[in-house]
Amino acid sequence: MASNKKYWKSVEELKGSSVVETLSKNEFVDTISTDQFLGDKETLENSSTSRRDFLKYVGFTTAAASLAACEGPVRKSIPYVVKPNDVTPGVADWYATSMADGYDFANVLVKTREGRPIQIMPNKDANGTTSARVQAAVLSLYDEQLRLKEPTKGGEVISWSDADKEIGAKLNALKAANKSVVLLTGTMASPSTDKIISEFIVANPNAKHVVYDAISETGAADAMLAMYGKRVLPNYHLDKAKTIVSFGADFLGDFHGGFEKQFIAGRKPETGHMSYHVQFESNMSLTGANSDKRVVVKPSDQVFALINLYNSITGSNVPSKETSVDATVKAMATELKKSGSKGVVLTGLNDKNAQLVAFAINEALNSEIFDINNTLNIRQGNDAEVAQLVSDMKAGKVAGLISYNVDPIYSLSNSSDFSEGLKKLELSVALSTENNETVNASNFALPTPHFLESWGDTQFNEVTYGLMQPTIQPLFNTRQVQDTLLSWSGNATKYYDYLKAYATTSVLGESSWNTALHNGFYNKESIDTTSFESTVEINKVLKALFNATKASKFELNLYTKAGLGDGKQANNPWLQEFPDPITRASWDNYLTMSMADARELGFSNPVQDNGAIDGDYAKVSVNGKEVVVPVMVQPGQAIGSVGLALGFGKTFGLKEEMQVGVNAYSLYANGNNIQYNVSVEKISGTHQFACTQVQKTIAGRHDILKVASLKDYLHVAPKDHKNGWNVPAMVSYDHKEVEANTIDLWDEHNREVGHHFNLSIDLTSCTGCGACVVACHAENNVPVVGKKEVRVGRDMHWLRIDRYYSSEVETREEAKELGLSRGDTYRALETEAENPEVTFQPMMCQHCNHAPCETVCPVAATSHGRQGQNQMAYNRCVGTRYCANNCPYRVRRFNWFNYADNNEFDFNMNNDYGKMVLNPDVVVRSRGVMEKCSMCIQMTQATILKAKKEGRAVNTDEFETACSSACTTGAMVFGDVNNEKDQVAALAEDKRAYNVLDYLQTKPNVIYQVKVKNTNEA
Amino acid sequence: MRSVALHSKLTRVLLKSFSVILFFAFSLSSYSQDVDEARQKEGRKLFKSLCASCHKLDKKLVGPALAGVESRRENDWLKAWIKDNAEFQKVDSDAVEAAEFSPTAMTAFPQLSEKQVDDILYYTTVGDPKKKTEAVAGESVQKSDAPGWLIYILALAIIVAFLIIAGLLKTISELKGAPKSKGALASLGDVWEGYKQNTFLKVLTTIFLLLMGAYFTFGTLFKVGVDEGYSPLQPIAFSHKVHAGDNQIDCQYCHSSAKHSKTSGIPSVNVCMNCHKNISEVADDTKVEWDGITYGKPELDKEIAKIYEAAGWDADGLEYTGNTKPVKWIRVHNLPDFAYFNHSQHVTVGGLKCQKCHGPVEEMDEMRQYSPLTMGWCIDCHKETKVDLKGNEYYSKIHTELAKKYNVDKVTIAQLGGKECGKCHY
Secondary structure, eight states, rough: OOGGGGEEEHHHHHHTTTHHHHHOOOSSSOOTHHHHHHOOOOHHHHHHHOOHHHEEEEEEEEHHHHHHHHOOOOOEEEEOOOOOOOTTTHHHHHHHEESSSSSOEEEEEEEEEEEEEEEEEEEETTTOOOOOHHHHHHHHHHHHTBBSOEEEEETTEOOHHHHHHHHHHHHHHHTTTTTTTEEOOOOOOOHHHHHHHHHHHHHTTTTTEEEOOOSSOHHHHHHHHHHHHHOOOOOGGGGGOOOOEEEOOOOTGGGGOOHHHHHHHHHEETTTTTTTEEESSSSEEEHHHTTTTEEEEHHHHHHHHHHHHHHHOOOOOOOOOOTEEEEEEEEHHHHHHGGGGGGGEEOOOOOOOHHHHHHHHHHHTTTTSSEEEEOOOOOOOOOOHHHHHHHHHHHTTEEEEESSSOOHHHOTHHHHHHHHHHHOOSSEEEEEOOOHHHHHHSSSSEEOOOOOGEEEEEEBBSSSEEEEOOOOOSSSSOOOOHHHHHHTTOOOOOOOHHHHIIIIIIIIIISSSSHHHHHHHEEOOOOOOOOOEEEEHHHHHHHHHHHHHHOOSSEEEEOOOOOTTTTTTTTTTHHSSSOOTTEEEOOOOOEEHHHHHHHHHOOOOOOOSSSOBBEEEEEEEEEEEEEEEEEETTOOOOTEEEEEOOOOOOTTTTOOOOOSSGGGGGGGGGGEEEEEEEEEEEEEEEEEEEETTTTTOOOTTOOOOOOEEEHHHHHOOOOTTTTOOOOOEEEETTTTTEEGGGGGOOOOOSSSOOOEEEEEEEETTTOOOOOOHHHHHHHHTOOOOHHHHHHTTTTOOEEEEEEEESSSOOOOHHHHTTOOOHHHHHHHHHHTTOOEEEEEEEEEEOOOOOOOOHHHOOTTOOOOOOOSOOOOGGOOOOOOOOOHHTTTTTOOOOOOOOOOSSSGGOOGGSSGGGGSSSTSSSSHHHHHHHHHHSSSSHHHHHHHHHHHHSSSSSTOOOOHHHHHHSSSOOOEEEETSSTTTSSSHHHSSSSTEEOOTGGGGGOOSSSOOEEEOOOOOO | OOHHHSHHHHHHHHHHHHHHHHHHHHHHHHHHSSSHHHHHHHHHIIIIIIIIITOHHHHHHHHSSOTTHHHHHHHHHHHHHHHHHHHHHHHHHHHHHHTTSSOOOOOTTTTOHHHHHHHHHHHHHHHHHOOTTHHHSOOOOOOOOOOHHHHHHHHHHHHHHHHHHHHHHHHHHHHHTTOOOOOOOHHHHHHHHHHHHOOOHHHHHHHHHHHHHHHHHHHHHTTOOOOOTTTOOSSSSOOOOIIIIOOOHHHHHHGGGGGGSOOOOOOHHHHHHHHTTTTOOTTTOEEEEEEEEOOOHHHHHHHHHHHHHHHHEEEETEEEEEEOOOEEOOOSSSEEETTOOOHIIIIIISSSOTTHHHHGGGOOSSOOOOSOHHHHHHHHHHHOOOOTTTTTTHHHHHHHHHHHHHOSSBBIIIOOOOOOOOGGGG
């Protein structure tokens, strides 16, 4: 039975730390801030202000403030001079467009109000998905701090025409002298831009195009080129898979752009079938956390395990090494062979040979999952060419460099070589949306618009042709890179006309341009399949791979986080405050280390009495490069491996608050995510983490999660008292055991009439990606509070994703019954903790029908709506915080400060550009009031009003919340349970449905669906 | 200035009457030529309906000014031009030249009879009929606008007078031999003595005073932030009375977002220009009360010029210059941020007249906040108003159920949930 499992949220909690236990009893981890305000006793006594003086001041200021308040401010209303036809003030317009910033690619819908984009949602018609970063990109548009505003030459503002003249003359001179010019861009995946670049090269035969991705996936692309003749990434249709074996491929994270939608589509327990997913990895990744079986194995052993798997499947006998996981590898080989063409092997090792081995296994399996026709174009970076470029620059063989939206000085491991080469150039032009070190070091800096201000087209995969259209007038004096290249090629056509002509003649065929632009995409009917004779000799590849892999005591696995990714949006406060799904730490990167290694080297994460955790610093040296980085002890980290996230440590031009973390790119030699020969040494100093991990324990109530195996789900009655997996809470009533929800202290609300909203969250489908968290930020004007405040547990996230670790051993109580001593129990628990199971649980206001918060509010500021929403009237709240104290789910957030227009919180709500992202339909809360999830009442009301205006009933599944529309996998389903056709009505009655803490009888309107795991039992 | 004050009243009256007589004489003399009023009236009517959108008598608009056009062109030429200028241009070189006046071709009017064209031309020659009352209209009637405090002073004076009379009457009767009474002041002294000894009365008075104090304090405090009657001075003397009242323009012609959006929308300048492109002057007798001053035609024409400035419209060249300057209106109705209000909910769904909340706007020269816009005011209406559900399918199911629940024919907005905090505060 699931409840036998021990669930825990942190290592300290598992150890039974008394601090954690004390903290778990407090709603707010810190005492009230008057302590800081009044200072210590001594200063207070020495102060010249007596109590009487204080009262006098208070009296005076109160009187002055009330007098001043009598006169309201004069507000101006300035209408358009000529109103655009499609803008109605107060009504949102949605535009379909595409995001392509070099690392994140998505077909999206953009919500605009009065001509400014305020939210990004997936374009579901185009099969689009969004991640936390895509959702947050709308705020990066308004990054007044970092965006380039005017063209400059050597730091001086210059006009576009002068810049064109000077650069044009220089380009012509270089052409005449036949000196090499390089155009360095990230992946653009834009067919029309590719054409413009090729025309530019025709006009300037001395020019060459090099694609550079900060996060490299060059291994897979090179492997594809060698084996299938196309330098692209393969596609994986995981929805059709039966067995998935992954060696460190974080395909729910950033591996090939992510496959979470397809993966979850193949894991719907109600169909009776779920794919069986085994993850061999060293870091605890999102993918590993969501796997059915997670095998902890250090990077070098992953390589050997991959070779061993190849041997087992093909029956060959290539030299390899024994690993500790060979038994599992053997079992998986059998499993894969059984699945045949429904099996697939992936590897995240950015190495051509390792990728070729995985391809070879897929070929041997004849896998349908592995697709080499509808391939992905989103990582075109070529590390070899980039390395060549850097050495050529250093040798003075390159005369000109035109870079577009790349920052090699920040993201190259040999960035000093690049900087040196840059100084030798005759011409360096940086076209960039944002300021960065490379822009700063170039002669010319030419601002380009953000993707939300741009025209464009995209081809992420071979089928979907996406279009990009501006959703706002350019904020600054920018010009698109395409326009610039066209004009430098001597072509006077505007890019818009060029794009339209290209799309209509080469792509759209009979379809109309306007329709495609409206939809934001056009699906090609057929894709080319070309056959290619591969010359790859797999045995040689395997040998080379085996010989190249030299295990070392410590191996470093570099990875990207769901929040910052490659670090392009490092100045985005939403993403900085976004807690990492696994460690729940925000505003930081750190070295993840296994518990055993941490004990050996003396690292720990002590919990402070204010609930924050600290860490020790480690000096990490790899091939002569060193970084100093704090250590986070990570359950599930492979012994002998450490993990470190890329994308942090950016400092140039960033706000001081955002200059956090350590730049790990310096260790990212040759774009290799695995680095061997790593030494880790403890050095002095204590690092303060801003981690929401320890604070939000749910007061020791451990019946929060329910997990069942697929076998149990299919064959055992959910409410079976002995083996059931969804047994409701029982209470004693009249000396009889009855189901808790049959008895009641309160009268029932009438829930039959009108709408009644429910939100269903499927724990099987939730991967913990966090797109919903950022969507909630954008929709509800949730403030950013900064690292210090998050550290003391004052984060304002209305929606958080709790991450629970669980161990398969019996609980501590049962261990006691078995007669284990406390020490033995701890050791038993800790061994399990070396590889815990992970469950994610999105947690927000549960909108209880019998809400404990409502009954304790002295001013009735929180009350129950008939539509099922627990309503919070901010203007009525006096800030007693009784409600938060009485909330068993810990979802109420208190405004300790004014977070808007406050220089202490210098984030987007403190500048005029950043404020443009605020949703005008939701109020910005002021200091001293409580706030929480409203179940997006502004959205439900808008849906109702729309129906009323059109004189019709609300359509099926028309109601949405920000989180449910942002959810990629469909884990969150929102709707009206009184409309029986709404999807949620059936989900509320599903046999998997349960309420968290149901024995408290709060009757929430948020329903969770029991997590089902495929344990692969017969 | 002093000399003016020295004028005796008689001289002023004499001077005034003299000037009036002079004026009459002058205007009568200028009116002495023989005008066929019927033809003038008919011509004016036709001109206003057919020609006025492009022509004025005294000023260039899309077409040329037409006053005295008969003296410039032959009558036959004009008739041929008016009836079908395009055809006429094929045969007449003068017509081709005339057509170059404006890039916009003039509409043909083949439907007009000879007589009608003659009437129009007659009107262009004689002009508008002169108003016979013009001479006296120069003096505007000063309305006696007694301020409120005057009434109190009057009342006080009456009371004082009454007391004096009463005192006098008493003295008279005493002089006549009536026994001398103790006098009101003395008896008041007795009452005061008694009051001092009576604790109950003291307590009663204290309670009364406290209650009164509380009543007035709360009354005052509750009015803080309630801006009923707020009427800020706008940058343009725009009169709702002239537009919505006199000219009967529908509210939603200008405030077109009201039926779609949460805001009613301040009209953009291009909406003004829909009409004001052709209306550069107000009618002669237009009067607007603006900030205590009566604006007449000269002032109001200047106000229209402000629109042209905002829109970047060159009133002489009749073209847009592109130099726009948005109008900075002062917002009259300010809801706090924490209250959500949606116009379309009330206008489109509820079918409310704008006047329900905004008052008789069509009578207001200067716009003012008519309703208190307090929460109590909102809620009161939500409690009383029955929902009109006819023809709106959204309500059909929920209404049947609610009507059954509350046992009523028609449910109020409050019964529908319009009283819940979260419906307006989020």
